[in-house]
Amino acid sequence: MPIAIALVLVAVGSVAFHLLNPWWLTPIASNWHYIDATIAITFWITGVVFTAVVLFMAYCVFRFRHREGTQAAYQPENKRLEWWLAIVTGVGVAAMLTPGLFVWSQFVTPPKGASEFEVVGQQWMWSFRLPGKSGRLGTTDTKYITPENPLGVNPNDPNGRDNVVIVGDDLHLPVGKPVRVWLRSVDVVHDFYVPEFRAKMDLMPGMVTRFWFTPTRTGTFEILCAGFCGIGHPQMRGNVVVETESDYQAWLQKQQTFAQLSASAK
Amino acid sequence: MAEVVADTVGSIGPAEVAEVELYHATSWLTKYVFCQDAKVIAIQYSVTAMAIGLVALVLSWLMRLQLAFPGTFSLIQSENYYQFITMHGMIMVIYLLTALFLGGFGNYLIPLMLGARDMAFPYVNMLSYWVYLLAVLVLVASFFAPGGPTGAGWTLYPPQAILSGTPGHEWGIILMLASLILFIIGFTMGGLNYVVTVLQCRTRGMTLMRMPLTVWGIFTATVMALLAFPALFVGCVMMLLDRLLGTSFFMPSIVQLGQQLSYSGGSPILFQHLFWFFGHPEVYIVALPAFGIVSDLISTHARKNIFGYRMMVWAIVGIGALSFVVWAHHMYISGMDPYFGFFFATTTLIIAVPTAIKVYNWVLTLWRGNIHLTVPMLFALGFIVTFVNGGLTGLFLGNVVVDVPLSATLFVVAHFHMVMGVAPIFVVFGGIYHWYPKVTGRMLDETLGKIHFWVTFLGAYAIFFPMHYLGLLGVPRRYYELGATAFIPPSAASLNVFITVAALIVGAAQLVFLFNLIWSLSKGRAPGGNPWGATTLEWQTPQTPPGHGNWGKELPVVYRWAYDYSVPGTERDFVPQNQPASAPTA
């Protein structure tokens, strides 16, 4: 008997906890509200299934508990019921997968004309690179990395000369503009994670990874590392400042380009 | 409706293979230590696995103390914390659950349930245990090595695992890789044995479709392990070469803390593919034996045949096969080609269907049953709840786009603890309460068992259910401390304290279980050979505990499936598998 009550409590309590607890997704600051919508759909479907299964168990345990003289039914199979359940499950799964894949196809297709920036990870700090007037990011290689060229920009590539290099400082982005992110690590796996943007991506050493998003509200958002990268992993923080176009341009003017940095180092 | 699948009268052919000469122990040492009897090996495996599992449990307390009270314990520094999570995760998954289900339950139950005298290759079986023990000792040695055990996380991702920013990069990682290699060697010896035994050593009448689901689960898991472990094996060997000889299998050119390292050209993502090609099936290597065992527990203690036996078998086999084509759902944000996401999300969600069928069939077995709320039954019910919960959150993480915000957060930690931590452990407990009287001849104390169940069930749920919401909020996993983080409200810290208190209480309940195991060995009630009224062969042995060779002069002959409970018109509410159709039922 206590177990039947406990099962009911688990089912009801889980639903109540879900509805009442103060911990939920952080308010979104990017275009990926579709992701939040898919999470909501998934919560609905899985919540109903969980509650139904646990309450059904509670009923069975109560109703069919052993008492003097009771006997179980003998019923090896019920083909119709089994197929019916399989089909309903298939439909439920499809109801979650379809919107999921639909949003994923958006996730993997950056819009034309998106601006871009690069994130570079190293133990345990974030750096960034933005294209300059030419609008292009120069090539890079870890072998070019020196104290003067911490991001390993190819000094022989003319496209890299006007790139804006930000080491150990905040990244700024204009609000409302789609942006492609290129990610690169010079040592171990890190992961660029801003909870308010929803999107995150690993920085895989030896590769350049990518994703895109559009910041949709101004503010300062904290960057966390979500890829375990050694003892400094929780301390690997940074900030993204999303601001209006004019504020952004004002900030951009003050930043140093790769050429300026190399010149001042000489 | 009640179409009876299990033919109660089948033609039983004559024995085809003559009885083989059994190995006989000649001294104390070969009887209890270097023993080739699968039952002794099973106990050796189980005791070793539980002993090392206890270490993992203690580590979880230390981790939880740090998360609830960051900065309070000077003994838990950042590097210790990472060493603890790594060893905790690896021990729990590999050295406890895999070893216990396959080496422990597998060794004990396969020959007995199939009516065999022993495993097909007893000597190799014995070696398997000793190599496993060596693997455990090498793992334990890393706690005492200079620099301590590795803190690379149980996934051991390079380059980080072998570089200086990670604790234990000196000796810990080498010992870890060596230990895994040994484990796999040991497992392969045991695993080949289980497969051959199931295929070749079944007694007369024991067709594949009459095998108890326990054997189906362990058998399928073993086949999977034999196919999956080699990927981890080569991954470990290659990383060992990278670490010791300076090869660059997984190491691209790297600048660490301003230093150009001598590696170049390797691929860290290759390791992730190898790891998860093993790692995902591993989840099911742990889950399938649990599925099988729990089916038998539910059926026996509800006095009702398992519902949809054939569907259950095909679901086990189907899940086993499908689980080899879903591995990259652990890598959605690794930077692999994003178009893989479509494929892996689809395969992953398809697995939900056979998995759901299993759940339906368990609860439908309860329907119109005669449910005895014994301790094994309680744990089986606890398993269904936690498994359903964890399985459903898997639908979040498998659906690629939903995984993007949730991956690497505490949502993942909560999910996998529910589905492959807590749920299989409940089956381990249920299984131990169920078979202990067969193994030792005595019952575990029921009151202590109920205390153990209630605290563990409610406590584990209280630990891991709320944890999902910290993950939704965005709290990352593998964080030694959260520090000042603007989007995380102070209430999250209170929840962390609550979770830690629950974890310590659950931990204490395991000590009650441990006490019960030892105390009942001499003080438990002696209930006779078949206390639960079970149908399967292991309960029909002439002696309890079963003697050397398991059976008397003659091997048992099987006349029916394993689930003849409450058959209409029979006197008792169960009919053992070896009872002929015509024989009187009393």
Ligand code: HEM
């Ligand atoms: C009451 C029992 C348990 C408690 C309190 C517990 C607690 C924890 C904690 C606090 C972490 C670290 C989470 C983080 O990264 O922030 C962790 C990680 C982990 N646990 Fe458990 N755990 C328990 C049982 C288990 C069991 C039974 C398994 C078996 C599958 C398991 C497998 C793992 C794994 C694989 C990790 C990941 C390690 C890593 O990130 O490298 N745990 N556990």
Ligand SMILES: [Cu+2]
């Ligand atoms: Cu990092």
Ligand SMILES: [Cu+2]
């Ligand atoms: Cu990190």
